[in-house]
Amino acid sequence: MELNLSKPICFFDLETTGINIANDRIVEISVLKVFPNGNKESHTWRVNPTIPIPKATSDIHGITDEMVANEPTFKELAPKVYALIKDCDLGGFNSNRFDIPLLAEELLRAGVDIDLKKANSVDVQTIFHKKEKRTLEAAYKFYCNKTLENAHSAEADTLATYEVLKSQLEKYSDLENDMNVLAEFSAHKKFADFAGYIGYDKQGREIFSFGKHKGTLVEEVLENEPGYFGWLLNADFPLYTKNVLTRVKLRKLNTKL
Helix, strand or coil, X not given: CCCCCCCCEEEEEEEECCCCCCCCCEEEEEEEEEXXXXXXXXXXXXXXXXXXXXXXXXXXXCCCHHXXXXXXXXHHHHHHHHHHHCCCEEEECCHHHHHHHHHHHHHHHCCCCCCHHHCCEEEHHHHHHHHCCCCHHHHHHHHHCCCCCCCCCHHHHXXXXXXXXXXXXXXXXXXXXXHHHHHHHCXXXXXXXXXXXXXXXXXXXXEECCHHHCCCEHHHHXXXXXXXXXXXXXXXXXXXXXXXXXXXXXXXXXXHC
């Protein structure tokens, strides 16, 4: 079964220095772009993260500091990545919770103005967990009857993710071959940011989902406690979260003008 696409979708996977969205960096990125006519193009880049790769992390994906010392930084690669994913939907395995948020951080650090929230995000892991609740290797075996070689290689994981989604669509007749529907089905609770610090109330207004102001409207807190806004901008929060807070604050100021 081929995917029913109205625009290209980019399946991608990241290997990183760790799992902290705000502080860790990409060491490898692989993108498989699938076009509505079925054509595909694939790109894989090793990346110099500019920070050390912990040994425990290297033991998982096999990429060491020495292997990426002479590779381009993500800032150097960012224009190519942007050109590849611009105006595309996104697909991945655990991508909604990790890969997309971390990619958004790297793009912001590189000065690339792209809002990944505007793209449909099809998280194959979420579909898998809602249906079967297993790992990528098990998903590949279960849906495709294949053994995933070189697991934790960005390219192998990306290709496997693409094949798993197509097999999921063949297996589940109630799973519609439509990126809008798949994005909705694979979504977790909706947040204004990627990291889950800013949620929405029933009226669709931004609220804090953590800390002493949990459940309180963001615009009310920022207006009544300007010092809290300053603390948030200087604290160790993801750049995308800070951008969301800034947009809310500016929107509130504009309504007063």
